[in-house]
Amino acid sequence: MVERLYYWDKEKHRGCEKRNYLGYVxxxxxxxxxxxxxxxxxxGVKRLVEQDDESVKSGSLSLDQLGSLETKLAAEFPVYHAIAQEIGLTEDLAAVWGKDKANAALSIAYQWLHTGSNAAYLYESWSVNKLLPYSRGISSKEMSEFFASLTEVSGWRKDFFNARISRLPDKEMLSFDATEIAAEAAEISYAQYGMGKEGGYQRQLGLILLVGHESHMPVLFRVLPGNITDVTTVQDMLFGF
Structure with a gap:
């Protein structure tokens, strides 16, 4: 929206215009x-991560709200989304981070499931014309900002994982698994030299995942330095979370 102010310029001997840009609709x-x-x-594309802490109205597109003339590749994405809704994952994510960010996280996860690769930097080009709960593209830079913003929500860890644990059956038994992930990123402090899966030493970080033994539902995770391999230490770090 522009406010136009007209005036007479004595030096130019003609009418002139000044524009005051008020904003956008x-x-x-x-x-x-x-x-x-x-x-x-x-x-005019809405940011996934705002530049400050204020919130605005959600702009996500539901899987059942596509325009009549749009063509989208459905593939197996509606199946993934139905499973996420069935196990309460969509509800728990939205309760902690809001609907927009929940849908973005799910859409990124669907890419990983669909391609068998975690090359997240390719998401923006891959997502074009895909039937996903988050309808907009996400650049590599914006995705880094997005994942960083998730940890800035106060109490997110307790709120989210308590919600996941509460969905387990009453008599569920918990099991955990630990793995190492190779990483060359110099800025990741947890990436330390350790014994690799196939022998030899490499820069890596550890990941522990706690799941329901019968339901197979993941309920907790812990990242640890890649040079920690002792089982007792792993257990202490997980359950002292």
Whole structure:
């Protein structure tokens, strides 16, 4: 939206115009210039991660809200989403991080399941014309900001995992598994030299996953330095979480 101010320029001997840019209208809602640039990227695409802590109305597209003229590749994504809803994962994610971020996290997970690869930087090009709960593309930079923003929510760890644990059967037995993940990223402090799965030493980090033995539902995880392999130490780090 622009405010136009007309005046007579004595030096130029003609009428001139000054423009005062007030803001933008998106979806019949007015945003000031600051709010627009905080909430939207260039071209009017809503940011997945806002530039500050204020929240705005969710812009996710449900799997059942596609326009009549849109063509989307469904593949197995509705099956993934039905499973996520059945086990309460969509509800628990949304309760902690909100619907937009929950749908984005699920869509990224569906890419990993669909491609058998965790090459998340390819998500933006891969997601085009896919039937996903989060309808917008996510650039590599925005995805890094997105994952970092999840840990900034106060009490997220306790709230999310308590919700997952409460969904286990009353007599469920818990089992855990530990694995190592190779990593060359210098900025990851947990990436330490340790014995690799196939022998030899490599930079790696450890991941412990706690699951329900009967339900197979993951309920807790812990990342640890890659040079820790002692089983007792792993148990202490997991249950002292």
């Amino acid at each position: 998106v979806g019949n809602q007015f945003y000031s210039n600051d709010d627009y640039h905080r909430l939207f990227k260039r071209g």
